[in-house]
Amino acid sequence: MDCHVVMYGYSWLPALNEATTDEERGDWYSIYHQLSLVLWERLICELDEKGEVNGTPYKIDNWIIDKITSTLLHCSKEAARKLWEPILSVGAAAEYWITDFMHKWFDQLLKVDANQELFLETWRDMIAFAKSSEVWSSEGSHWHKSEKVWEAILGLDSFTAELVWKHDHSDIITSMQQEFCYYAENKLTSYQIDHFAYFLNTTSGKVLSVEGITWIYQYMSKHKLSRIEERAQGSINDLITSMLDTHRFDQLPEKSRKSILGLLKLLADCQNTKSMELFKKLVVC
Structure with missing residues (x-):
């Protein structure tokens, strides 16, 4: 199938909410569903001998992704699943496509309606789909890509943090606490600590900062991390500083206090002067 013919042939396709009759809506939905399958088929056909999709999304891929994500909130959850499941079913092998898909998905929160x-x-x-899917597993041959797609599906990459989470969507993040806890306990890696700490310091993410600081410390303690990347050190310091600006240290939960002191001690051992100063200040208090 010539994908460009598909793109230009359906360039007229409006969003589902613009349909004037149920029949028209059903016809348009069928086209959206076919588009999602076109993208899925293209990605499956592009898998190399390592089971990976090489390169980055083409114009046609971005067009389909934009079309699908723009209509997900105009149909039922069950109908939406038939549109997003094909691309997510390719898993970590399609890292760049899934990352772009999730970027466009989170963009929907910026729309007033x-x-x-x-x-x-x-x-x-x-x-929930990703948690149950082997192609999203961090234990397979695509473990390095799995880190990226899990970061993308949680909206923890810097792009989403800067564009979306700088606005107040704290109600949504609060409702997703269980999912973020799962990520921290099962999918977080040393390479993602920087982005995770940064997210917890955004307008939306701050609502989980008290729990999140403990998740980070538990991960670092469990894996006995003694060396921490400089950017991660900065993000952790900024998160702790922000928390201390809005909470009295002695009124934080005991777990959070121990986690803050534990993290500052780890960073101080890395010769981070800001962490040393904060640690001394809190210990004296």
């Missing part, structure tokens, strides 16, 4: 309840239900459904 975004159905936040449906967004939350659909997002949670996506993560």
